[in-house]
Amino acid sequence: MGYDEAYATSTIASDGVVHFAMGKVPSERNGDIRVAYDASLFSASTMIEGTIREEMEAAQTKLAEEAAAYENRQELLRRISPYIVSGVTIYLLILLMTAWQRKKKRLWEAERSNSPSLYLSNLVMSLPATILYMRNMSAKSELLSAALLDLVRKGYVKRDGDRTFVSVNSKQDYQHESILMNWLFHKMGNNGVFSLSALNAYVQDKHNHSDYHRDFHKWVQAVTKEIKQHPLIDKQKSLRWITAIVGLLLIPFSIILGVHSVFMPMVFSIVLSLILLLFAVVYQPKTVEGLRIKQQWEQLHSKYSNISEREWNDWMSDQQMQAYIYAIGTDHKVMQKKSEHLSKSFTATALTDTNSQTNDIVMLVLIASTLTYEFDKADTTVSATASSSGGSAGGGAGVGGGGGGSGAF
Structure with a gap:
């Protein structure tokens, strides 16, 4: 035997x-x-x-019964597996079609409610939060430059030359603005005065590098918190849970098929399980509001390079500054060059007129590149120390970290 x-x-x-x-x-x-x-x-x-005859005959009978039962189960699995695999495939196709139709409907609604002009309406979120959202939650040193320039735009900070900034308002609109003010103007700077020389001195001391990381991430988390307060993502928890359960149930089913040598349906079941689980993880579509914000700024991307000097001059100084700060924060080189070109159309007397609104945008253009360069250099210095010590500085350009994605659908 x-x-x-x-x-x-x-x-x-x-x-x-x-x-x-x-x-x-x-x-x-x-x-x-x-x-x-x-x-x-x-x-x-x-x-x-x-004798052992009876024992062996009983064992022989048991083995034959087990073999017959195995063959019966195998035959049953061969019969029902096509129906199960087909049913799950149909569910997946309906799922994908429904997701696609919902996306088209939301896109249409967002396009319908968006203005075709380049006029920047009131911001739904703060400018740093908008930039972080448009960058798919990837924070880099450019975001830090944009946030500081936005404080200048809002009048909370006054520039003193091209390398020094002075805090003139202790009240801010958002928590992340308060965190940034405290970090730059009181921790790095002194008594509400922040300068690029103070930034360089701060990062040259290696003992400050861990604090730099911690404070940067604390600020980014506060900006992320503001984004999460807006209904920009439809998490679809119920649908994702159902899809995940179906995907998980296919795992033991695939194992059973493999044990009984029903290999072709087993392969299909494994593939379907992986697709369903991936869908359950990544499916977080943007809401109409989220798409509207995305489309509004993407429209600015595509059309800004063709804006005329007359159209740009018709904008209020605040809108001009918003567009340029956004270009800095998203590192959009085409928009930056266009703004720099348009700013040159202003008269030279604007540079000496401290009460002129045009002075703000012209000076913004002049200091933005220096500011971004210094923050990027500080970021590189801190990241190099973290790398040499075997640590990890996070995502982005060394210090920046990435949050969640903006949704696969």
């Missing part, structure tokens, strides 16, 4: 030799063989009362 891998593999030759053709037996698998001889062959030996 053969057991396990040796079961039903024996043949009896004409000379009485029994051959068990098991082939290649996988590791950790058994292939036992049990042999019983007729008692008459050992007549000279001392015999023990009883």
Whole structure:
């Protein structure tokens, strides 16, 4: 009798030799063989009362029953697996079609409610939050420059030359603005005065690098918190949970198919399970409001390079500053160059007129590149120290970190 891998593999030759053709037996698998001889062959030996015939016949019957049950299960799985795989495939197709239709509907609604002009309406979120959202939650040193320039735009900070800034308002609109003010103007700076020389001195001291990381991430988290307060992402929790459960149920089903050597349906089940689980993880579509913000600023991207000097001059100074700060924060080189070109159309007297609104945008253009360069250099200095010590500085340009994605659909 053969057991396990040796079961039903024996043949009896004409000379009485029994051959068990098991082939290649996988590791950790058994292939036992049990042999019983007729008692008459050992007549000279001392015999023990009883025989093992009944035991072996019972074992043989049990093995045959188990083999039959296995074949029955295998046949059942072969019959029902196409229906299960087809049903899950149909569910997945309906899921993808529904997601696509919802996306088209939301896109249409966002486009319908958006103005075709380049006029910047009131911001739904703060400018740093808008920039971070448009960058798919990837924070880099450019975002820090944009946030500081936005404080200048809002009048909370006054520039003193091109390398020094003075805090003139202790009240801010957002928590992340308060965090940024405290970090730059009181921790790096002194008594509400922040300068690029103070930034360089701060990052040259290696003992400050961990604080720089911590404070930067604390500020980014506060900006992220503001974004999460707006209904920009539809998390679709119920649908994603149902999809995840269906995907998880296919895992044991695939294992059962593999155990019973039903391989083709097993492969399809594994693929379907992976797709469903991936869908459950990444499917967080943008709401109409989220798409509207995205489209509004993407429209600015595409059309800003063709804006005329007359159209740009018709904008209020605040709108001009918003557009340029956005270009700085998103590192949009085309928009930056266009703003720099347009700002040159202002008269030279604007540079000396401290009460002129045009002075603000012209000076913004002049200091923005220096500011971004210094923050990027500080970021590189801090990141280099973290790398040499075996640490990790996070995502982005060393210090920046990435949050969640903006949704796959």
